[in-house]
Amino acid sequence: MTTAVVVATAATEESAPASLLALHGGTVLGHLCGQLRHEGVDDVRVLTRPEWHQQLAGAVGHQAGVTVVDVASLADAFTAVAAAATAANGAVLLAHGEIVTHTSMLAGLLRDPRVLSGIASSRRSPSGSRCMRVRIDRGRVVSAESPYHAVARPNGVFLDLAKVGAGDRAALAAVAGELAALCHEQLPPLWKPELAVKVQTWGLGFFRQHAKESALAEQLERAAGSAKWLPDPAAIRADLDRRFRSQVLHPAVVAADDVVSLLVTGLCRSGVVLTSTYLRELFWARPFVQERADAAALRLAAIDEDKVLLDSAVKASDGFFTTFFVSPYSKYLARWCARRGLTPNQVTSASMVLGVLAGAAFAFGTRAGLVAGAVLLQLAFTTDCVDGQLARYTRRFSKLGAWLDSVFDRGKEYVVYAGLALGASRTGDASVWLLAGAAIALQTLRHTVDFSFAAAQHLALADAPRAPLTSPTESPPAVEPPLAPDPLVVADAATGAGDTAAEAPAAAATDAVAGRRRHTAGAALKRLGLKASWYLERRAWTKWVKRILVLPIAIGERFALISVTAALFGPRATFTALLAWGSVAAAYTVTGRILRSLA
Numbered sequence: 001m002t003t004a005v006v007v008a009t010a011a012t013e014e015s016a017p018a019s020l021l022a023l024h025g026g027t028v029l030g031h032l033c034g035q036l037r038h039e040g041v042d043d044v045r046v047l048t049r050p051e052w053h054q055q056l057a058g059a060v061g062h063q064a065g066v067t068v069v070d071v072a073s074l075a076d077a078f079t080a081v082a083a084a085a086t087a088a089n090g091a092v093l094l095a096h097g098e099i100v101t102h103t104s105m106l107a108g109l110l111r112d113p114r115v116l117s118g119i120a121s122s123r124r125s126p127s128g129s130r131c132m133r134v135r136i137d138r139g140r141v142v143s144a145e146s147p148y149h150a151v152a153r154p155n156g157v158f159l160d161l162a163k164v165g166a167g168d169r170a171a172l173a174a175v176a177g178e179l180a181a182l183c184h185e186q187l188p189p190l191w192k193p194e195l196a197v198k199v200q201t202w203g204l205g206f207f208r209q210h211a212k213e214s215a216l217a218e219q220l221e222r223a224a225g226s227a228k229w230l231p232d233p234a235a236i237r238a239d240l241d242r243r244f245r246s247q248v249l250h251p252a253v254v255a256a257d258d259v260v261s262l263l264v265t266g267l268c269r270s271g272v273v274l275t276s277t278y279l280r281e282l283f284w285a286r287p288f289v290q291e292r293a294d295a296a297a298l299r300l301a302a303i304d305e306d307k308v309l310l311d312s313a314v315k316a317s318d319g320f321f322t323t324f325f326v327s328p329y330s331k332y333l334a335r336w337c338a339r340r341g342l343t344p345n346q347v348t349s350a351s352m353v354l355g356v357l358a359g360a361a362f363a364f365g366t367r368a369g370l371v372a373g374a375v376l377l378q379l380a381f382t383t384d385c386v387d388g389q390l391a392r393y394t395r396r397f398s399k400l401g402a403w404l405d406s407v408f409d410r411g412k413e414y415v416v417y418a419g420l421a422l423g424a425s426r427t428g429d430a431s432v433w434l435l436a437g438a439a440i441a442l443q444t445l446r447h448t449v450d451f452s453f454a455a456a457q458h459l460a461l462a463d464a465p466r467a468p469l470t471s472p473t474e475s476p477p478a479v480e481p482p483l484a485p486d487p488l489v490v491a492d493a494a495t496g497a498g499d500t501a502a503e504a505p506a507a508a509a510t511d512a513v514a515g516r517r518r519h520t521a522g523a524a525l526k527r528l529g530l531k532a533s534w535y536l537e538r539r540a541w542t543k544w545v546k547r548i549l550v551l552p553i554a555i556g557e558r559f560a561l562i563s564v565t566a567a568l569f570g571p572r573a574t575f576t577a578l579l580a581w582g583s584v585a586a587a588y589t590v591t592g593r594i595l596r597s598l599a
Contacts, residue, residue: 117167320547
């Protein structure tokens with residue numbers, strides 16, 4: 001059973017409850033509560049200001065499982081969150097009451113079993129919104145911004161929706177309790193300056209964006225009276241003033257009481273593993289005026305949610321061959337399977353059967369067998385793509401399914417290797433078995449490197465020092481410098497090595513200079529490697545060249561290589577190509593792993 005804590009304390013620009021803006025014949029809050037009920041949330045606790053209690057209770061109090069709770073301050077809100085986390089029996093959803101989004105966005109966060117605890121995020125802020133930023137590394141939210149906390153090198157924005165799994169409820173209660181204590185009397189002294197910096201940044205961005213309009217108003221004022229048909233500069237300035245209040249001043253007021261982002265920041269700094277569900281092409285907005293709420297209603301209706309879900313079923317970071325030659329049609333096969341009640345595990349099993357048949361066809365060693373094996377192998381790969389897309393489209397994930405997919409992927413590949421080698425030996429080329437063994441060894445080595453690197457990176461993220469919530473920056477407190485070595489110890493060590501005590505400091509200084517030089521050279525190499533990686537990923541054509549070059553662990557490019565070379569040239573050419581291309585890819589990947597490890 002999931003408990004939702006909906007924070008509805010934000011006001012419109014006219015100081016009315018923003019959550020009660022009209023939407024679809026009801027209110028924004030009522031629509032959100034209805035969506036939560038649809039997704040199986042049985043306990044919805046709406047936190048609001050005491051003076052708004054009657055209004056909100058009248059709007060949503062009739063819905064089953066919805067309770068309106070009064071909170072008079074930030075500290076009260078955090079105390080209420082801590083109480084909800086303590087009393088809950090399952091996951092806890094944190095949300096603002098003014099959110100307008102597709103139900104599928106909520107479903108992706110609530111129903112995806114891979115997201116034990118996580119947030120809804122996007123690559124960039126939706127139009128007209130002031131979202132807090134986050135940094136996501138290898139699928140984990142490693143740092144999160146709040147109005148009072150900064151984040152370095154952000155690469156996404158937080159969409160005010162967060163799920164805390166049952167296993168992390170105690171951490172949520174602890175973070176909420178800590179925040180309640182910090183905000184009880186007054187905010188920590190370093191918090192308000194950080195908010196002021198953010199508001200100043202928003203203001204500077206606003207004036208840069210509207211510099212031409214401001215300059216036009218100045219020109220019109222200088223030309224006042226020369227032509228009656230010219231626009232009124234006072235009207236232009238009034239419009240700029242209205243938009244400045246709407247886009248800078250009002251968001252600053254709202255941000256000062258942003259309960260949800262503060263909780264997410266606290267969870268990150270407490271070490272809770274938060275993953276991310278991406279918005280992709282779905283819609284999200286947090287309106288504070290009726291005009292934007294009306295526009296949001298139109299946008300919701302205009303977007304074909306099923307089409308977006310189908311497009312989102314395709315992985316955004318897939319390989320070149322999969323993206324351009326398989327996914328354009330395999331996603332429709334996934335929808336066909338969904339409409340006929342097929343499960344992802346059934347499709348995964350079918351893919352394995354096709355892979356075994358491909359290996360059996362290769363084992364004949366004839367030209368017809370090689371061509372048939374190539375066709376069956378591509379059918380097996382297409383089916384393998386369909387199972388993942390079906391799981392994402394229907395949100396039917398399971399640990400068994402993930403395990404089967406991984407095991408069957410390796411199983412299909414090695415069965416195909418065996419079939420090719422057996423077919424070659426039947427035609428008199430038994431030495432191909434050696435090439436087949438080398439190809440398997442190379443691929444196993446690449447898997448080992450990739451998986452061990454990913455595990456090490458996750459351990460490094462988990463063990464990284466974290467700043468306390470009182471600090472607006474994410475850097476941990478400075479560590480005291482190590483004590484200087486005892487001169488007597490240095491002298492004794494120098495004497496034992498055959499040097500005089502007077503020469504020891506000089507030797508130490510020489511070593512230090514050499515160490516700094518090595519460090520500087522290493523740092524330059526790391527920066528060069530990371531910049532090169534960033535460059536390759538930021539440009540479309542170089543990104544695809546890079547993904548082709550590394551012959552990814554994902555099997556799309558390798559299966560295409562196997563099919564083409566086996567059908568046209570035979571098994572020996574297949575294994576030679578796999579070893580040559582795989583070696584280059586392994587060298588490239590290992591170099592990148594080393595540079596990233598040093599960074």
